[in-house]
Amino acid sequence: MEFKIKNICCIGAGYVGGPSMAVIAKNCPDLEVNVVDINRERINKWNSENFDELPIYEPGLKEIIKRCRGLNLHFSTEVKKNIANADLIFISVNTPTKTKGVGAGQASDLKYVDSSAREIAKYAKGKTIVVEKSTLPVRTAQTIKNILEQSNIDNRDTKGNQREFFVLSNPEFLAEGTAINDLENPDRILIGGEDQEAIQGLANIYENWISERKIITTNLWSSELSKLIANAFLAQRISSINSISALCESTGADISEVKLAIGSDKRIGNKFLNSGPGFGGSCFKKDISNLIYIANHYGLYEVSEYWQNVISINAWQTNRISKIVVEKLFNTISFKKISILGFAFKANTNDTRESPAIKICKDLLEENCKLAIYDPQVSPLQIEYDLQLKQSDNLSNNDQAEWTFADTVIDASINSDAILVITEWEEFKFINWEIVYKHMRKPAWIFDTRSIVDINKVKMSGINFWQIGKGKI
Ligand code: NAD
Ligand code: UGA
Numbered sequence: 001m002e003f004k005i006k007n008i009c010c011i012g013a014g015y016v017g018g019p020s021m022a023v024i025a026k027n028c029p030d031l032e033v034n035v036v037d038i039n040r041e042r043i044n045k046w047n048s049e050n051f052d053e054l055p056i057y058e059p060g061l062k063e064i065i066k067r068c069r070g071l072n073l074h075f076s077t078e079v080k081k082n083i084a085n086a087d088l089i090f091i092s093v094n095t096p097t098k099t100k101g102v103g104a105g106q107a108s109d110l111k112y113v114d115s116s117a118r119e120i121a122k123y124a125k126g127k128t129i130v131v132e133k134s135t136l137p138v139r140t141a142q143t144i145k146n147i148l149e150q151s152n153i154d155n156r157d158t159k160g161n162q163r164e165f166f167v168l169s170n171p172e173f174l175a176e177g178t179a180i181n182d183l184e185n186p187d188r189i190l191i192g193g194e195d196q197e198a199i200q201g202l203a204n205i206y207e208n209w210i211s212e213r214k215i216i217t218t219n220l221w222s223s224e225l226s227k228l229i230a231n232a233f234l235a236q237r238i239s240s241i242n243s244i245s246a247l248c249e250s251t252g253a254d255i256s257e258v259k260l261a262i263g264s265d266k267r268i269g270n271k272f273l274n275s276g277p278g279f280g281g282s283c284f285k286k287d288i289s290n291l292i293y294i295a296n297h298y299g300l301y302e303v304s305e306y307w308q309n310v311i312s313i314n315a316w317q318t319n320r321i322s323k324i325v326v327e328k329l330f331n332t333i334s335f336k337k338i339s340i341l342g343f344a345f346k347a348n349t350n351d352t353r354e355s356p357a358i359k360i361c362k363d364l365l366e367e368n369c370k371l372a373i374y375d376p377q378v379s380p381l382q383i384e385y386d387l388q389l390k391q392s393d394n395l396s397n398n399d400q401a402e403w404t405f406a407d408t409v410i411d412a413s414i415n416s417d418a419i420l421v422i423t424e425w426e427e428f429k430f431i432n433w434e435i436v437y438k439h440m441r442k443p444a445w446i447f448d449t450r451s452i453v454d455i456n457k458v459k460m461s462g463i464n465f466w467q468i469g470k471g472k473i
Contacts, residue, residue: 002083002197002200002322003087003088003127003129003197003200003201004087004200004203004277005031005032005087005129005201006030006032006087006154007032007034007037007085007086007087008021008024008031008032008033008034008087008088008089008091008205009034009035009082009083009085009086009088009089009090009424010033010034010035010036010087010089010092010133011036011037011079011083011089011090011091011092011093011116011119011120012035012037012090012091012092012093012112012134013035013036013037013039013042013043013046013055013075013115014042014092014093014094015056015058015176015179015282015351016047016134016174016368017035017037017092017093017132017133018035018054018055018056018061018075018093018281019056019058019061019092019135019174019179019183020090020172020174020179020183020285021033021035021090021327022061022064022065022073022094022180023180023183024066024205025064025068025071026064026067026068026073026207027184027209028205028208029071029072030072031051031072031205032071032072033068033072033074033076033429034074034075034076034081034085035073035074035075035076035182036075036076036077036083037075037077038077038079038080039171040077042055042220043075043076043077043084043275046065046069046075047069047075049424051065051066053109053139056067056349056350056351057348057349057350057377058176058177058179058180058348058349059177059182059348061178061179061180063148064180066245066317067078068303070442074194076244077118078408079407080119080122080123082125083119083120083122084123084124084125085129086124086128086379087128087129087346088128088129088130088201088202088205088467089120089128089129089130089131090131090133090170091110091113091116091117091120091126091130091132091134091144092133092134092259092287092450093113093116093132093134094112094134094171094282094404095108095109095112095134095135095136095286096109096282096286097109097221097285097286097289097290099203103293104201104331105291106288106289106290106294106296107137107225107289107290107293108135108137108290108344108349109282110136110137110140110143113132113134113136113140113144114143114147117130117143117144117147118147118151118382120148120165121147121148121151122151122153123278123350124148124157124163124165125157125158125159125161125163126157126161126163126164126351127163127164127165127166128163128164128165128166129165129166129168129198129201129202130148130165130166130167130168130171131142131167131168131169131202132166132168132170132171132224133169133170133171133172133281135171135172135223135228135231135283135286135287135437136169136227137224137290137294138221138224138228138294139221140224141167141168141169141192141220141221141224144167145165145167148165148167148360149165149430155327155359157225159192163434166193166194166195166197166198167193167218167220167221168193168198168199168202168220169190169191169192169193169219169224169227169402170193170202171186171189171190171223171224171226171227172191172224172227173186173187173190173227173230174343176281176342176346176349176351177346177347177348177349178348181451182199184209186210186214186280186388187214188214188215188216189202189203189206189210189214189215189216189217190218190223190226190227191203191215191216191217191218191221191222191223192217192219192220192221192222192223192224193217193219194219194220197339199217203215203217222308225361227287228287228288228290229291229306231283231284231287231288232287232288232291232307232310234284235270235279235284235285235287235288235310235314236274236307236310237273238272238274238275238278238279238284238314239279239309239310239311239313239314239317241255241259241273241274241275242275242276242278242313242314242317243313243317244258244275244469245275245317245468245469246249246317246320247468248469248470249468249469249470249471250471251471252472253471253472254469254470254471254472255275255451255468255470256451256469256470258413258469259274259275259471261271270326272422274450274451275451275468275469276317276424276449276451277317277318277321277356277422277449277450277451277468277470278314278317278355278356279314280345280346280353280354280355280356280357281345281346281351281353281354281355282351282354282470283332284314284352285311285314285354286355288307288310288311289311291304292304292307292363298390300348301436313385313418318356318359318360319359321356321360321420321447321449322359322360322363322364323363324447324466325338325364325418325420325447326364326367328445328447328464328466329417329418329445332367333364333367333368333417333418334367334368334369334399335368335369335370335397335399336369336370336417336418337369337370337371337395337415337417337441338359338364338369338370338371338372338414338415338416338417338418338420339370339371339372339373339374339406339409339412339413339418339419339420340361340371340372340373340374340420340422341375341409341419341420341421341423341425341428342357342375342420342422342423342424342425342428343355343357343358343361343373343378343382343383343386343422343423344357344373344375344377344378345357345423346423346424347423347424347425347426348425349377350377350378350379350382352378352382352383352386355386355423356361356422356449357422357423358386358387360420360422361403362387365387365389365401365403366401367401368399368400368401369401370395370396370401370402370403370404371402371404372395372403372404372405372406372411372412372413372414372416373404373405373406373411373412374402374405374406374407374411374412374426375423376427377413377427380405383403383405388429389401389403391404391405392404393405404416407418408430408436409427409431409436410436410439413436413439413440414439414440415440415441415446416439416440416441416444417440417441417443417444418444418445418446419440419444419445419447420446420447420448420449421446421447421449421450421452421453422449422450423450424450428450428452428453429452429454431453432455433446433453433457433458433461433463434461435458436461436463437461437462437463440463443464444463444464445463445464445465445466446458446463446464446465446466447466447467448465448466448468449468450468450469451467451468451470452469453465455470455473456466
């Protein structure tokens with residue numbers, strides 16, 4: 001049976017649901033795309049008149065929302081109505097790590113997926129394709145199928161019509177900060193499923209703007225597992241290069257030269273080899289933790305230990321940054337002011353989930369220093385939430401941990417003893433260090449955890465300089 005898809009519903013209007021549905025709506029003007037969420041505040045922001053108030057910052061997103069919202073793209077809290085009208089439903093809800101109970105700290109918390117499936121089971125009509133877009137433990141599709149098929153004895157909708165569900169896995173590979181480009185030009189689209197017509201129905205949507213040869217179809221379990229493994233492999237590369245950054249610092253080697261030398265080998269490739277303060281973001285740690293949990297579940301303890309090390313090296317890399325800062329500043333930073341440049345977990349996003357900046361700032365505050373934090377997209381309210389500490393209007397002169405939000409790099413640098421670059425925002429590459437130096441207390445330091453500061457310019461300004469993976473300055 002061929003599927004005629006006219007109406008799409010996406011449950012979850014977050015970093016994945018919002019941008020991915022916007023790109024579908026833009027490329028498929030004949031489809032009606034409804035994005036629903038239980039978070040009214042988030043939906044209000046998606047519907048805000050001022051496009052600068054959208055709930056997420058992503059280059060290129062605002063323009064698509066301007067073009068499609070109200071035409072064939074709608075954001076609402078009307079879950080029931082939009083499920084009932086949908087031919088195809090994406091589940092794009094959050095799947096955080098469980099914080100308590102069985103598997104706490106490792107297993108994915110599937111409560112939002114479970115409740116989405118139950119909502120679909122209650123309200124869907126006729127034949128419905130249900131697509132896992134969230135990242136899920138392998139074999140979750142079976143649970144979703146069970147909920148859909150067993151929640152209603154004869155599986156009839158409210159009008160008595162026979163219903164049928166087709167569950168597919170279609171994980172999302174977008175990265176934040178480049179989401180729109182990743183969605184417009186993906187490396188591949190992965191669809192796992194059992195029913196060929198349902199798979200083709202979903203593939204037809206993507207084929208509106210993506211070449212057929214980029215669409216990979218697999219069985220459900222390969223698709224679910226591949227998403228976890230893609231993230232695990234990416235994170236593993238970062239832990240590998242970060243472990244070597246420390247070795248460079250100890251031996252006089254230079255991590256950017258090592259990166260060039262090894263990345264020129266086509267088998268290794270030059271992407272994803274930037275050492276930094278440790279990977280952040282809502283997914284790498286969560287997904288590897290989930291992989292570890294699954295491996296343990298199947299008794300594959302060596303496998304789980306292998307992946308555990310990727311997480312351990314990452315935590316070690318983040319932890320060593322604040323230690324280096326304290327050591328260089330004569331082993332004490334109390335009464336000292338440190339400027340933090342960048343709080344988001346990477347450039348071009350306002351997302352701070354698992355940002356290394358959070359741990360580094362907390363570690364520095366433990367030493368009773370003063371922080372001036374500047375980020376072009378993260379709000380002071382978000383930083384207060386992440387640090388669990390209210391910001392001060394003015395930094396005092398006493399021996400007390402405090403932080404304040406700075407509106408510019410220069411504001412942050414005034415009277416500061418050190419500047420710590422944590423996020424690789426483009427504007428930090430073009431800072432005039434001679435001007436900044438004049439505002440700082442001497443001796444002044446720069447700590448560059450992203451290798452984006454131009455060493456020659458810094459040298460000219462006279463500031464003391466430390467850069468990740470740089471054995472010799
Ligand atoms: P998010 O927290 O930004 O958004 C999820 C949204 O789902 C929230 O707004 C929440 O209110 C909503 N929600 C939860 N339960 C609901 C329900 N029953 N009904 C309606 N709405 C509900 O999460 P995200 O970053 O968009 O991630 C979603 C999934 O996609 C996760 O599994 C994640 O691992 C995966 N993923 C994320 C990214 C990324 O870059 N953030 C990339 C690829 C995959
Ligand atoms: C990552 C993956 O890249 C996406 O393919 C995936 O869909 C997504 O996770 C997900 O499942 O959530 P994202 O976390 O948004 O995307 O961003 P990345 O570009 O992967 O960066 C993750 C972290 O690694 C950031 O803190 C970044 O600064 C760091 N990183 C990245 C490095 O330290 N070095 C690098 O070379 C690359």
